[in-house]
Amino acid sequence: MSGLKASVRALRTVFRPALSIPATTRIAREADKIGSVASGADSPKATKNYNLVANEILDKVISTCELTRREARDAAWCLWETVPALASDGATVTSLVSATEASGRRQPFRALASSYLASYAPDRSRIAEISAVLMRLAAGMGKPWASLQNDLNLFHVVEGPQNLARMAVQRNISPAAVLTSYGLGAVNAQSGFTKFCIATALEQLRxxxxxxxxxxxxxxxxxxxxxxxxxxxxxxxxxxxxxLLFPFGNSTPDEDVTDKFLAVLLRLFGDPRSQPAKWARMREAAAIVRRWLTMQSLRQFLEVVDRTAVARMWKHRRAFWGAVYDRGLISDAWVVFGPLGADAARRSFGKDISFATFDGGTVDRGHAVLLLRIGRGVVAEWSHNGRCIIWSDSEAPGAPTLHLSTYHPAALRSPNGESPSLSVPVFAITHSGAEFYAWQSKVAGKLHQMTGVRIPLSEYQVK
Structure with missing residues (x-):
C-alpha cells in the first residue's frame, strides 16, 4: 500500500501548478457540452472548482484507496480537463472504476459517460479503460444509454465513433442530432465525441x-x-x-455542380491559384480545384463577353477555345475584366470568384482578356476587336504572369503590333475571317508548334 500512496503523492507533486488555481476551471465550461440530467446525461457544476476537487480526490485515494458515489461522480469530471488530470494516475482511475461499478446507481455512470463524450479523443490517457467500464455498465443503465450501446456500440473506443458517423451520414443529420434522437439531450456540436465523429463522417464521405x-x-x-x-x-x-472533391475522381462534373462546390471551397480556403499557402495541407484537392477553375475562367470570359460581343464573330471563338480545352491543352486560365465585366461575372458566378481587373491605361469598360497557359507559352485572348497574342515562352521578359490582381492593358498587348508569323517570339493576330476559319487555322498552327498537338478544323468548326 505504501507504494500506491507514494505514486499518488508523486502525481500531486508533478501536476501541482506553480500559479494559483483559477476560480473557474476548464471543466466547468464542459457543462455546456452535454444535455441536462433529465435527458439521461450529466454535467459538471459550474460553481465547483474542479482543479481543487481533483486534488481532494487524490488525497482521498492516498488515505483510503476508495471513493464514495459522490466522489466518483466528481472524479469523472476530473479525468482529462483539470490540473491535475486524474486519468494520468492508474490508481485513481482504478478507484473511480471500482466505485462506479460498485454503486449500481445511474448517477456515477451518467457523470462518467457524459465526461467521456465531452472530452473524447482516441489518444486520451486511459480512454480504453473508461470505455471498457462504460460498455460493461451501459446495458443496465436504462435510456438512452442502453439503446445507444446496443445499437451503436457507442462506448467502444474505436467502433463507437465510426458507427455514429455512419448513421449520421445515412440519415443526413449531424452526429449530435443522432444522439439527441435517442433522447440524450442537446449534446453540443463541439463536444470531443461529436468533433471526432464529424471527422470520421468526413472520412467516410471522402x-x-x-x-x-x-x-x-x-x-x-x-x-x-x-x-x-x-x-x-x-x-x-x-x-x-x-x-467534397475526392468522390468525383478524375471526372469533371456539370457546370452547375462545379459552381456550387467551388463557391463553398473558395469561401473556405481561397483560390489555390492566387493563395496556394492556404491549400498547402491538401495538394491533391488543390489540383482538382485548379482544374475546375481553369474551365470556370474560360466560361467566365466566354459567357460574360458573350452578352456584348457580335454573335457572328463570338460563336467562332467559343467553338475554337472550347476545342482547345477539350484537347487538354489549357493547363491554367485567368480572366482580366473591365468594370462592366467584373460586375457581370460576380452576378453570374458569385462574389467569391477570382479574377483580375485593369489598372489604368486605355481600355473599354466592357473589354476583357482571357489569359491561358498552353505548353510553355501564354496566350492573351482579347475580347471584342482585340487580338489573340501568344508568347512562346511564358518566362520571357514581357510575357504576362497569371493570377495577378490587376494588369495594365499595355502589358497584355503585343509589343510589335500584329505578327502572325510562327517564327517570332510574340505571335499576334486579329480575329478576321472567322467564317472562313482564317485566324483559327493560324492560331491552331501556333499551338501545334508549341505543344505538338494539331487540332483539326472539324473540332472547332461551328455546327
Missing part, C-alpha cells in the same frame, strides 16, 4: 460512402461548417476539401 453529390455537399455545409462560411473545427479543413 471514401465514397455517399456518392450523391448534392447530399454530400449539403451534409458538409450543415454539419462541418458554421453558418456555411467557416469551418466548425479548423483542423477538419483537409477532410472537408477531400470529402
Amino acid at each position: 471514401d465514397g460512402k455517399e456518392l450523391r453529390h448534392d447530399v454530400r455537399l449539403q451534409w458538409v455545409k450543415t454539419f462541418a461548417l458554421r453558418d456555411v462560411r467557416e469551418l466548425l473545427f479548423q483542423e477538419h479543413g483537409p477532410l472537408v476539401a477531400e470529402a
Whole structure:
C-alpha cells in the first residue's frame, strides 16, 4: 500500500501548478457540452472548482484507496480537463472504476459517460479503460444509454465513433442530432465525441460512402461548417476539401455542380491559384480545384463577353477555345475584366470568384482578356476587336504572369503590333475571317508548334 500512496503523492507533486488555481476551471465550461440530467446525461457544476476537487480526490485515494458515489461522480469530471488530470494516475482511475461499478446507481455512470463524450479523443490517457467500464455498465443503465450501446456500440473506443458517423451520414443529420434522437439531450456540436465523429463522417464521405453529390455537399455545409462560411473545427479543413472533391475522381462534373462546390471551397480556403499557402495541407484537392477553375475562367470570359460581343464573330471563338480545352491543352486560365465585366461575372458566378481587373491605361469598360497557359507559352485572348497574342515562352521578359490582381492593358498587348508569323517570339493576330476559319487555322498552327498537338478544323468548326 505504501507504494500506491507514494505514486499518488508523486502525481500531486508533478501536476501541482506553480500559479494559483483559477476560480473557474476548464471543466466547468464542459457543462455546456452535454444535455441536462433529465435527458439521461450529466454535467459538471459550474460553481465547483474542479482543479481543487481533483486534488481532494487524490488525497482521498492516498488515505483510503476508495471513493464514495459522490466522489466518483466528481472524479469523472476530473479525468482529462483539470490540473491535475486524474486519468494520468492508474490508481485513481482504478478507484473511480471500482466505485462506479460498485454503486449500481445511474448517477456515477451518467457523470462518467457524459465526461467521456465531452472530452473524447482516441489518444486520451486511459480512454480504453473508461470505455471498457462504460460498455460493461451501459446495458443496465436504462435510456438512452442502453439503446445507444446496443445499437451503436457507442462506448467502444474505436467502433463507437465510426458507427455514429455512419448513421449520421445515412440519415443526413449531424452526429449530435443522432444522439439527441435517442433522447440524450442537446449534446453540443463541439463536444470531443461529436468533433471526432464529424471527422470520421468526413472520412467516410471522402471514401465514397455517399456518392450523391448534392447530399454530400449539403451534409458538409450543415454539419462541418458554421453558418456555411467557416469551418466548425479548423483542423477538419483537409477532410472537408477531400470529402467534397475526392468522390468525383478524375471526372469533371456539370457546370452547375462545379459552381456550387467551388463557391463553398473558395469561401473556405481561397483560390489555390492566387493563395496556394492556404491549400498547402491538401495538394491533391488543390489540383482538382485548379482544374475546375481553369474551365470556370474560360466560361467566365466566354459567357460574360458573350452578352456584348457580335454573335457572328463570338460563336467562332467559343467553338475554337472550347476545342482547345477539350484537347487538354489549357493547363491554367485567368480572366482580366473591365468594370462592366467584373460586375457581370460576380452576378453570374458569385462574389467569391477570382479574377483580375485593369489598372489604368486605355481600355473599354466592357473589354476583357482571357489569359491561358498552353505548353510553355501564354496566350492573351482579347475580347471584342482585340487580338489573340501568344508568347512562346511564358518566362520571357514581357510575357504576362497569371493570377495577378490587376494588369495594365499595355502589358497584355503585343509589343510589335500584329505578327502572325510562327517564327517570332510574340505571335499576334486579329480575329478576321472567322467564317472562313482564317485566324483559327493560324492560331491552331501556333499551338501545334508549341505543344505538338494539331487540332483539326472539324473540332472547332461551328455546327
